[in-house]
Amino acid sequence: MVRNPENLREWRRRYYQKNKNKIKKECNEYYQNNKEKMRKAHHSYYQKNKKKIIERGKEYYWKNIEKKKKYDKNYREKNREKKLGYDKDYRKENIKRIRKYYQKNKEKYKEYSKEYYQKNKDWFAQYRMEKAYPYRKILDSESVCELCYNKQKLIIHHIDKNHKNNDRNNLRIFCRSCHTGFHNSERAKMPICVGLEGD
Ligand SMILES: [Zn+2]
Numbered sequence: 001m002v003r004n005p006e007n008l009r010e011w012r013r014r015y016y017q018k019n020k021n022k023i024k025k026e027c028n029e030y031y032q033n034n035k036e037k038m039r040k041a042h043h044s045y046y047q048k049n050k051k052k053i054i055e056r057g058k059e060y061y062w063k064n065i066e067k068k069k070k071y072d073k074n075y076r077e078k079n080r081e082k083k084l085g086y087d088k089d090y091r092k093e094n095i096k097r098i099r100k101y102y103q104k105n106k107e108k109y110k111e112y113s114k115e116y117y118q119k120n121k122d123w124f125a126q127y128r129m130e131k132a133y134p135y136r137k138i139l140d141s142e143s144v145c146e147l148c149y150n151k152q153k154l155i156i157h158h159i160d161k162n163h164k165n166n167d168r169n170n171l172r173i174f175c176r177s178c179h180t181g182f183h184n185s186e187r188a189k190m191p192i193c194v195g196l197e198g199d
């Protein structure tokens, strides 16, 4: 009768469409009667095949990423209003929960972040040098404060107040106290550092 898998699929589909309600009802009844058993079975199957399931999920995700994005976008647009209301409450609750959890596990978090920093020290140093404070490259072991010749706690001052303009002519090397003093005097409109301005 039905040998071709395509035909078989088609036949199944048609059977399902015809008997949809009956099948759904039966499935639901079966589920309600065997809830715990099914849940347990499902859980143990998941625990046993966790890796495989996750791998498969990832694979499926990357294969169908365009489809998924489209679906997500549609879903978001459809449920925008609902989601906005939900988001507000949810976020508030979530923040509260996270704060509480943090307060409880403060020491653990501190230790963890210390450990994380120690592990990724090089990365942080590189990040500081190249992304956050690239102008600190001009400092070396010979650098001194241009006002008091102190060698410690050196800070780079930008004359044009633009921290992205890292031209050497735009940079001044100050120690921390001279830098603070300079900005304080500037704020008080007392130009003790003649010829110097900026941030
Ligand atoms: Zn100084």
Ligand SMILES: [Zn+2]
Residues within 6 Å of the ligand: 156, 157, 158, 179, 183, 198, 199
């Ligand atoms: Zn400055």
